[in-house]
Amino acid sequence: MVEAFDKKISNPGKFKNEVAKNDPYFKALITKNEKIPTDVYDSSNQGSNIVAAEIADTIKDVNSKGRKCVLCLTVGSAPAEVYTGLIRMHLQENLSFKDVIVFGVMEFFPINANAIQSFSRNINEKFIRHIDLPKEQLFLLNGEQSQEGIHRYCQEIEEKITSFGGIDYQLLGIGSTGHIGFNEPGSALNSLTRLVSLDDTTRTSLGSFFRGKDNVPAKAMTLGIKTILSAKKIRLLAWGEAKSSVIASAVENKFSEELPASFLQQHKDARIVLDMAAGAELTRIKTPWLIDAVEWNDRLIRKAVVWLCQKLEKPILKLTDRDYSDNGMGDLITEKGGSYSINIKVFNDLQHTITGWPGGKPNSDDSKRPERREPFPKRVIIFSPHPDDDVISMGGTMLRLVDHGHDVHVAYQVSGNIAVSDSDALRYLEFVRDLQIQMGCSAESIAKIDHLKEKTDNFIKNKRNDATDLYEIRKIKSLIRVGEARDACRYANVKSANVHFLNLPFYETGEVEKNPIGKTDIKIISDLIEKIKPHQIYAAGDLSDPHGTHRVCLDAIFEAIDELKHESWMKDCWVWLYRGAWHEWDIHQVEMAVPISPDELMRKRTAIFKHQSQKDGAMFLGSDNREFWQRAEERNRGTAKIYDQLGMAEYEAIEAFVRYEFL
Known part of the structure; x- marks a missing residue:
């Protein structure tokens, strides 16, 4: 289901000669701008399974020649499904790693190997501990080396790789700067394993994993470009629209030190593996008519x-x-x-995509409108991954739906507690204590709050960057976000009984790294849909990181809809997807455009301001320093400007939606 939607958004057409797509001439033609062989799959899962099978085949082939297979592996979200596939093959198909050597491609410096951000811990938890790899055959970069010994240590890594006959299979991801490993822009083609300084953009993008950019180590160890290119096979994985621009540059532009991934153009067996969203900026997908005849x-x-x-x-x-x-x-x-x-x-x-009636206009001809006029009013569920995505991404439409008299429900899928600062948690705890004293509450009750405050205060004072918040602190932070969301809904005139906090279990790890969605998550969503029987569902249609919270929340909704789609009442339900604070639908994709007046835009801003913990330097702003309300307004005004430039009426702002057709 998700794969089909990715394909609908990213690849709206095909070549006339696609019936001959296995013909070498045709393949050469459509990829003529690509300087690195690139495979684009319908989904990250499909691409990951192909890579996992290739790694398994490489292991078997090398082992059959009487030597150990040397893998050099990356970490993060890019290879996660590859490792899942390899673990499955180990458990179900007797794939053995006893004759495998594993090297790590990078590590922060300095960092404790047990820190939750450590690449060593990440790959051990996600992969190594689930297979039969002997400990003595694992060589992950050690972020606890002394500064004085780091140069010699890096030399020893190079010597170890050489002693095992070189790397047979190199698995890579790509950073927003185009880095591979931690070879940042400016890295030389002949660079070896070494200590490097992290680019400011990289540190900013990693800030969410370290609870703020200032906590991200300034340095890291990485295998060098020359070391990586010495591998016999190289596969670079990239998923999601956020990687599409840097991928297109690396694949189609001339190789350059300013874009380290482009050095893969120099390798005889390097390949890029993408999903549709990550490949969206490639010429054959973005502008296929410039390559060959299309249908x-x-x-x-x-x-x-x-x-x-x-x-x-x-x-x-x-x-x-x-x-x-x-x-x-x-x-x-x-x-x-x-x-x-x-x-x-x-x-x-x-x-005809433009409508001021997102819930449908009653008593009117709806043949040229994006939404049906009947039934009116409609029952509506707005799914919001975090407790502010609703107003940030579709606040104007949400206000319009309520103003038009629709029965609007808002369902917050996760608590968003990790995005609340420690200082906010302490401030609210002190408020509760002071209120109890002012209200003359019992000494016992005040003592409980004093104990909790002391416990919280001590934990925060001694808190390491890699520490998981205490359960009590997570609850306080969750309640802060609940209160803000209720206030925003109250401002939008959403009935209090229509505000739902789902607290999906996959999110509640207390860490930035979350669990995969499970049956419980899907059931919580399907139960709500079945209870309300909506005529409209709105959901965040972000296709970026397949393991990011927005995408996981979307997958859970899709799974719930898939379970319910055969119910008779679901035939009257339309699903509209909005975008979050980082991306907007391209104009050619938009199927419903809701104009927002200047007054409504100010109302939307006020609703966003109700989420006070996410203002004034929120924890997870990413590489964009604008606050969420600024991003939303500039994005909405930008969409309106494009419509204006195309010759449509001039509006102050527009919120855009794409319909997900599940039947």
């Missing part, structure tokens, strides 16, 4: 026309036959009968 469908025509408008800075209705012909779209003119008819159709299609 023009409505979705691909819209994508191509919007691209042409933005390239030429022209509105749709001003495009000419010459514009199409000069920009690789002459066959579209020939096939569809000239620019005039194409322009009119695409203009009308986009215009």
Whole structure:
């Protein structure tokens, strides 16, 4: 289900010659801009399974020649499903790792091997402890080396790799700066294993794992570019739209020290493995008509026309036959009968996405509207991964739905407690204590709060960056976010009985690293849907990290819908997907665009402000220093501006949605 949706969003068309896609000439043609062989799969799971099978085959092949297979492995979300697949093969298919050597590609410095952010701990917990690899054959980089001995230690790693005959299979991820391992921009082609300084962008992106950028180590150890390129096989994995731009640059541009991943162009057996979202910026997916003849469908025509408008800075209705012909779209003119008819159709299609009635407009012709007029009012569930994603991402639409009289429910999927600062937790605890004293509560009750405050205070004062919060602290932080979410819903006039806190169990680890979704998570969601029997469901359609909270929450909703889709009342339910604070739907993807007036935009901002713990330097802003309300407004205004530039009416802001069709 998720795979099909990824494909719908990322790949709206196909080549006319795709029936011959196994033909070497055709494959060479469509990948002519790609300087590294690249495989794009429908999902991260599909790509990971292919890589896991390849690793298993490599192990067996090398072992059959009488020597140990040398793997060099990365960590993080990119290889997670690969390791799951290898563990399954070990347990169910007798894949043995007794004759395997494992090296790690990178590690923070300095860091304790047991720290939750340590790559050593990560790969041990996610992979090594589940297989039969002998301890003496595991060589992970040691972040506890002394500063004085680090140079010699790195030399010894190089010597060990050489002594085992070199790396047979190198598994990599890619960072936002294009780093592989921790070879940041500027790393030389001949660099070896060494201590490096982390790029500021990298440290910012890692801030969420260390509870703030300031806690991220400034240095790290990494295998060098030359060391990595010495491997016999290299596979780089990337999942999600957040990696699409850097992947396209590494694959299609000239190799450069400023983009270390591009050095894989120099390797004879390197391959990039992507899901559809990560491959979205590759020429064969983004603008396939520039490569070869394509099968023009409505979705691909819209994508191509919007691209042409933005390239030429022209509105749709001003495009000419010459514009199409000069920009690789002459066959579209020939096939569809000239620019005039194409322009009119695409203009009308986009215009019909715009509606001020996201719940449907009663007593009106709905044949050209994105939503049905009946039933009215509708029962609506807005699923919000964290307790502020609803108002950040679709606050204007949420206010409009309530104003129009729909029965709006808001369901917060996780507590979001790790995003609350320790100082906020202490402040609220002190408030409770002071309130008890002012209200004349019993000495016993006040003593309990005093004990909890002392325990909390002591823990926070001595808290390590890798520590998991005490259960009591997590509860306090959860309640802070509950209170803020209730306040925002109250401001939006959502009934208090319609505000649901699901607290999905997968999230409640107390750490940045979460568990996979399970049957309990899915049942909680399906029970709520079955209870309300909604006519509309709104959900966060973020396709970034497949193991990130937003994507996991979306997968849980999709799984619940899949279980319920055969119920008769589900045939009347439409599912609309919004985007979070980091990305927006491309205009050609949008199926419902809700204009937001200046007054409504201010109301939306006020609703976001109710989430006070996420203002003024929230913990997980990422590499974008703008506050969430600023991102939301600039994104909504940007969408409206694009509609305006394409020739539509000029609006203050627009919130965009894509429909998920599950039947």
